[in-house]
Every structure is written in structure tokens, then in C-alpha cells.
Amino acid sequence: MEIIKDTITFMYPNKLVFENVEIKINQGEIYLLIGRNGCGKSTLLRLLAKIEPYQFKLHLVNEKEISYMPSDLVYYSYMKIIDLLKFYDDTHHNFSLDFALKYLDEFKLNPKQKIKKLSMGEQKILNYLICLSKNAKLYLIDEPFPYVDLLNDEIFRNMIINRYDETKTFIIATHQINEFEKLASYCLLIKGYKTIECLSTDEIRSTVSLSVEDYFKEVMRYVKGD
DSSP states (O other): OEEEEEEEEEEETTEEEEEEEEEEEETTOEEEEEOSTTSSHHHHHHHHTTOSSOOOOBSSOOGGGEEEEOSSOOSOTTSBHHHHHHHHHHHOTTBOHHHHHHHHHHTTOOTTSBGGGSOHHHHHHHHHHHHHTBOOSEEEEEOOOTTOOHHHHHHHHHHHHHHOOTTOEEEEEOSOHHHHTTTOSEEEEEOSTTOEEEEEHHHHHHHHOOOHHHHHHHHHTTSOOO
8 A cells, every 4th residue: 555656846946856756655664765876865854754844645554654874963962871862762753762762772782871081873773773762654864874883783784674564664865785685675766856766675686586686787777867
């Protein structure tokens, strides 16, 4: 069942990002959002999260059921991790402090550590942890893996598996395609400002006998950058 079916036109003051681009998103699927640098991946997630002034036609999902992880870190650096998690628990009805603390322990982060003392990778983990600790219907995740080591990659994937059910949809923008492609049922490939192609990951593997990452590399050879 579709939760998003829309045609997008959007531009910044000096740049056209999308022009009459059709997009369809089904409930209960995991999508990889892929494309070259500057193609509009982060913008699309911001549009879906209603950060940008654009009204997507959402079905079966209301604005409070969206959990968005931006690529930028937006926390108060003077706070301790535990204080930030308690703040979210107090202000977001769908936030699970128990879920957050469980994975905080798995990531081996000290809850009493101040955010300003965290490495870039640890801050990225905290960003991701907060996003997944919300019991949402639509998860929008922008570049979860930069600065994160291989051991934590596995925990990242397990968090999605534990959160997933047939009512939840994930859209993950990433350049680390091979880390997520086994989880994903579809990929959204941005091919310029007029096309977002939706492809089944199983179909890519069976039809062209390539991994999703290798297929993307092959296709992008013929797509101009911005």
C-alpha cells in the first residue's frame, strides 16, 4: 500500500533540484536512496520530513509518525548523553528510553559523557540512536555510516531489523550501499533532476547479475553530475 505518491517540483533560489519527478513509496519496505553527490538525496529527505516548505501527499502516516535523522549534528554540545535522551523521552511521546539505553550500552557509549567530548563517529551514532528510538511509521535516515567502524555497522543494521515491521517504512540515503543492500527491498536512484528510478534489489541481482552497489556504479558512469 502506498504511503507516498506524488510529483515533485522543488528548487532553491539558485538551483533546480527536482522538476516534475514522480515518486512512489510503499508501506513496510526498506529503500536505499542513492545517487551522485549533490543530486538531491538530502533535499528529498528534508522534503519528506517537512523541514523544507513543501507539502507531500502522505497516506497512513501523519507528521508526528516521521522520524528524521539529518546528516548534520544538531545537539547541544554542553549536554550529557543521558540528559539528551531524557529530554527526548520527556518531549516525544513515541520515544523509548529503554530502547535507547539498550543500544547505548551495545555501542559502549558512556551515558554521562558530554556530547562535546564525543568523536564524530560517536556523535553520528547518537544521531542514529535517537532516530531509531522513536516508534515511527516512516524513518528518514541521511548518511548513517560516515566515521563509524565496522563493528558498529552491524549494530546499526540490527537496530533496523529490530524496529522493522510491516507498518514501518525506511528510506536510507547512503554511499555505503553494500552495508544496507541485503536489508533493502528497493533502491531509489536519483538520475538527475527529472528522474527518480525505483528498482527492486532482487531484480537487479537476478537480471543483471550485479550487486546493487556495482549496478549503481555502472549506471552512474552515464549520468552527468551537477
